[in-house]
Each structure stands twice: as C-alpha cells, then as structure tokens.
Amino acid sequence: MKVTPVKLWRRQKETSSLIGKKGHILLWTIIRVPAKSFGQQAPYPVVVVELEGGQRMVGQLVDWQEKDLRVGTNVIAVLRRLRTEEKADVISYNIKFKPL
Amino acid sequence: MKIQILGTATTKFGELWGVSPRTMAREAIQNAVVASGLKPSDIDAIFVGNMLSGILGNQANLGSLVTEELGEFKPSLRVEGACASGGLALNTAINSLLSGQYKTVLIVGLEKMTDHNSDDVTAGLMAAGSDEERIAGATFPGLYALMARAYMQKYGITEELLASVSVKNHYHGTFNPKAQFQMAITVTDVMRSSKVADPLKLLDCSPISDGAAAVVITSEPSKKFAKKPVYITASEVATDTLSFYERSSFTSLAAVVNASAKAYKKAGVTSEDIDVAEIHDCFSIAEVVATEDLGFSKRGKAAKDIAEEKFTLGKGKLITNPSGGLKSCGHPVGATGIKQIVEITEQLRGEAGKRQVPNARVGLTHNVGGTGTVAAIHILQTKL
Structure with a gap:
C-alpha cells in the first residue's frame, strides 16, 4: 500500500494534534538503504519514541547529530516535508522528530 | 491429525x-x-x-x-x-x-x-508493514535493526555474536546444491560488509x-507410496499487530510464542523433542529471537549458543537451518515456508545427503511474516 496524499489528508487531524508533543527515544537505527521515495534523505535515523503520556510512535529523526543517537534522547514532534515526490505531485508533510 | x-x-x-x-x-x-x-x-x-x-x-x-x-x-x-x-x-x-x-x-x-x-523490491516488501512504518521511512532491515538494538541493549550482546547466525547458515548452505550462496563466510566477513540499517549489515540480511x-x-495415503512416511502433526498460526513499535515486547515475538505453544501441544511434543528445525532467519536477529521463542535457548542466550555451535551440523544435537536458512539458501518470500517443509521432509526421510541430521524423527518449521505480524509453525514426525 502506498502512502498517498489522500491517506495523509485523512490523518490530518491526528497529525496536527501531535505537533509540539515531547517524548524520548526508545530505539533507533540508521536507514542506509531506503525505500525509493526517501532516497534523497538517506542515510537517516528512524526512531521509536515514547511520548509524554505513554503513546508510542515510529518516525524519522531530523536535525540530528551523532550524539543524539542513544536511548533516552528527548525529542519533539515537528511537521516536515515527508519525502521526494515523483514528478509534479502533491507535496506531503508529516510528523518527524527533532532532538531537544 | x-x-x-x-x-x-x-x-x-x-x-x-x-x-x-x-x-x-x-x-x-x-x-x-x-x-x-x-x-x-x-x-x-x-x-x-x-x-x-x-x-x-x-x-x-x-x-x-x-x-x-x-x-x-x-x-x-x-x-x-x-x-x-x-x-x-x-x-x-x-x-x-x-x-x-x-x-x-x-x-x-x-x-x-x-x-x-532493489528500490522497488524494498518498497514492495514494506507492504508487509503499516502506514505508520512507511510514513517513518522504515524498511524491513530497519525494523529488524530496531529489534536487534533492543535485544543487544537488553542482554549485552555484540554484533559479532549476532554475526555467528550467518556464519552457521552459510556453512550449512555449502552442503545444499539448491542454495543461492554455497560458500562459507566468517564473522569478519559479516563485520566488514556494508551497513544496511545499523546495527545490521549486508551479511546479516537474507538476499533477494x-x-x-x-x-x-x-489425508488418504495410498499403500503404493514407497517413501518413508512423514506426517504433519501440527499446523498452527498466530498473529500480532502490523506495526513493530506497538508491541509489548521488542525482544520476543508473541505470534511465534503463541503459535509454537499451540503446535507443541497439538503434536504432543516439547521443544526438547525437536531434532531439526528450519527457522525464519530473514535477519540474523530474527533467528536469535526465534531460537528463544521456540524454546531452544534460554532468554538472552541464543546468540551465544549459536556461536558455540550448539545448532551446527556435526556439532549440536538439535540442528537449525540445515538447508542454509533464508540467509544462505535464499529467500523468495512466498516459497520459503514451503521450502522449509521440503527440507524437513528430506531430513526425516534420511534423504538430505551431506546435510543429513542423523536419526532425525521430529522436525519443526518456523515461518514468519512482517516483523512477527504472523507466524506459521508446523511440526513433522516420522510416526503419528
């Protein structure tokens, strides 16, 4: 199943409610061989985050440095451009995480 | 049955x-x-x-x-x-x-x-995951890398110990004429291979x-069928969340634990009765976790047991992945679960040639979809 603009649009309420939420890293990896539409961003970290309140999410880590890649790093949910679109397509935005 | x-x-x-x-x-x-x-x-x-x-x-x-x-x-x-x-x-x-x-x-x-x-295959395989994982830019090696990270942190395991899974399975693959890679590799080879998703490297990953x-x-065997009988005494399936990040445990797969518990009960055997098993080693960490979930090793000990050759042909009692597993035999994803049955059947009939496990009577296959989203366990025996 592709992540299409309509799918992201259906999630917009949830997405906007997450912006600014804080949490910490539970698990991390660096993706070096990415799926196609994320190619221009590789290598990039993917992290499992536990938000304040206990909700868990998986997402990309942005604006990161080597020292941020550890369990317990505090992060904040931000809205970022998701990926590189093919041709002239709707530009998708979604939640990513930034170290605090 | x-x-x-x-x-x-x-x-x-x-x-x-x-x-x-x-x-x-x-x-x-x-x-x-x-x-x-x-x-x-x-x-x-x-x-x-x-x-x-x-x-x-x-x-x-x-x-x-x-x-x-x-x-x-x-x-x-x-x-x-x-x-x-x-x-x-x-x-x-x-x-x-x-x-x-x-x-x-x-x-x-x-x-x-x-x-x-490989871009299209990587994206296609992510069809086994969830929208949340796809939006995160995760790949299957990436999701298993998260599992590897959790396991290594919990039990203090090194990347070298994880690498011993691939070393064992490539050794077994040298005896399998149908295998994709019929050559042995060393821990150093694994450690020197390029990183796919830290801490997993190319030689931690099964191939395309x-x-x-x-x-x-x-259900009605003819008396004319001359080969040694092999019976399927248990066939059990269990499922779990599509997403890995939603699991209660990152170091054990509940679908495997549940399906194998049902299968052991149905067949009337325990993990100690298994002589030979084909394990779904899509990544080195997957075999380590499976070896524990199936009850072949204590929690946190599987990587060490594998490195100490407890499951290696000619060394151990219970042999895992005599075919070379997904890593060395290859992983055409839809074919893998059936190939495992073919391998265990040959083992129980004594037809496995150089990779024969001596006197194998009870075998198990462990086939997993997604990051433990679904597991199918089969037990095969020479007697009912």
Whole structure:
C-alpha cells in the first residue's frame, strides 16, 4: 500500500494534534538503504519514541547529530516535508522528530 | 491429525534471470506430483503461497495461472501473509483436508524478485508493514535493526555474536546444491560488509531471490507410496499487530510464542523433542529471537549458543537451518515456508545427503511474516 496524499489528508487531524508533543527515544537505527521515495534523505535515523503520556510512535529523526543517537534522547514532534515526490505531485508533510 | 506428506520439490534458489514465475511453478509442481507417484488428475485442489506477484509483477489471479501448469483446472487459490505466505498456504491446505472437502492437495510457494530493481523490491516488501512504518521511512532491515538494538541493549550482546547466525547458515548452505550462496563466510566477513540499517549489515540480511517449492499432502495415503512416511502433526498460526513499535515486547515475538505453544501441544511434543528445525532467519536477529521463542535457548542466550555451535551440523544435537536458512539458501518470500517443509521432509526421510541430521524423527518449521505480524509453525514426525 502506498502512502498517498489522500491517506495523509485523512490523518490530518491526528497529525496536527501531535505537533509540539515531547517524548524520548526508545530505539533507533540508521536507514542506509531506503525505500525509493526517501532516497534523497538517506542515510537517516528512524526512531521509536515514547511520548509524554505513554503513546508510542515510529518516525524519522531530523536535525540530528551523532550524539543524539542513544536511548533516552528527548525529542519533539515537528511537521516536515515527508519525502521526494515523483514528478509534479502533491507535496506531503508529516510528523518527524527533532532532538531537544 | 492424520496428514501425510507425499512428493516434495524445490527449484534452485537464486538469481534465476532466465526463468519466469510460470516456469518455476511448473518445475516445482511437476516434480512434486511425479515424486508423489500421482497423476495431475489425482490432485483435488491447489494452494499457492505468494506475496509480491501482484505488486511487482502485476500478476494477480495466481491460482488459475498455476492450474494451467498442472494441466488440470481444479479449485486453486492464492494465500498471502507477507513472508509467511507459504506457511499460511500450507495451513489453509491442511484445514481443507481436515474439513473433509479434499483428500489430496498440492501446495506451491513461489516468488520472482530479481526481475525488479532493489528500490522497488524494498518498497514492495514494506507492504508487509503499516502506514505508520512507511510514513517513518522504515524498511524491513530497519525494523529488524530496531529489534536487534533492543535485544543487544537488553542482554549485552555484540554484533559479532549476532554475526555467528550467518556464519552457521552459510556453512550449512555449502552442503545444499539448491542454495543461492554455497560458500562459507566468517564473522569478519559479516563485520566488514556494508551497513544496511545499523546495527545490521549486508551479511546479516537474507538476499533477494527467485524460487519455487511444492509439496503434495494427503489425508488418504495410498499403500503404493514407497517413501518413508512423514506426517504433519501440527499446523498452527498466530498473529500480532502490523506495526513493530506497538508491541509489548521488542525482544520476543508473541505470534511465534503463541503459535509454537499451540503446535507443541497439538503434536504432543516439547521443544526438547525437536531434532531439526528450519527457522525464519530473514535477519540474523530474527533467528536469535526465534531460537528463544521456540524454546531452544534460554532468554538472552541464543546468540551465544549459536556461536558455540550448539545448532551446527556435526556439532549440536538439535540442528537449525540445515538447508542454509533464508540467509544462505535464499529467500523468495512466498516459497520459503514451503521450502522449509521440503527440507524437513528430506531430513526425516534420511534423504538430505551431506546435510543429513542423523536419526532425525521430529522436525519443526518456523515461518514468519512482517516483523512477527504472523507466524506459521508446523511440526513433522516420522510416526503419528
């Protein structure tokens, strides 16, 4: 199943409610061989985050440095451009995480 | 359960550029039916295990495609559950026998992956994950890397210890003429291979492969069938969340624990009775976690047990992945679950040649889809 603009649009309420939420890293990896539409961003970290309140999410880590890649790093949910679109397509935005 | 395995067959696994999915299916089906001592008209129905044909090859309707290759237009359907598609096809076929609807059925697992570039295959395999994981830019190696990270942190395991899984499975693969990679590798080779998703490196990961495997099973064995009887004494499936990050544990897969517990109970055996097992080692960490979830090692000890050659041919008592596993034999995803059955059947019949586990009587196959989203466990025995 592709992540299409309509799918992201259906999630917009949830997405906007997450912006600014804080949490910490539970698990991390660096993706070096990415799926196609994320190619221009590789290598990039993917992290499992536990938000304040206990909700868990998986997402990309942005604006990161080597020292941020550890369990317990505090992060904040931000809205970022998701990926590189093919041709002239709707530009998708979604939640990513930034170290605090 | 009184279900007997008749003929089995696999094609060579590997980069089969000269072979179409149809040709692979034909080879596996014809050889399995001939090995069963049957005519195509004796097959009551066909079950096809496949994941990616619709996504990559734009060929859905595989059930009918396969009937053309059997030459008999019998009931035929495709079963999918990511990399467990083969195991789920077998489970569905067994249930059709238990219902009394059919008496003798053919199961074929097949996958054609190397016609497509690795970007498309990587994206296609992510069909086994969730929207949340796809939006995060995760890949399957990436998701198993998260599992590896959690496991290494919890038990203080090194990357070198994880690497011993690939070393063992490549050693076993040197004895398997059907394997994609028939060469031994060392821990240093694994450590020096390029990183795919930290901490997993290329040689921690199973390859992209083509291949097909087929088995014929029956609830009414004929006395004419001359080979040593092998019975399927348990076929159990369990599921879990699509997403890995939602699991209560990152170091154990509940679907495997639940399906194997049901299977041991159904077959009336314990993990200690297993002589030989085919484990779904899509990544080195997957075999480590599975070895514990199946009860072959204590929690946190599997990597060390594997490194100490407790599961290696000629060294250990219980042998895991004598075929070379997914890592060395290859991983055409829909074919893998059936190939595991073919391997265990050969082992229990004493027909496995140089990779024969001596006096194997009880075998197990462990086939997993997604990040433990679905697991199919089968137990095979020489006696009921």
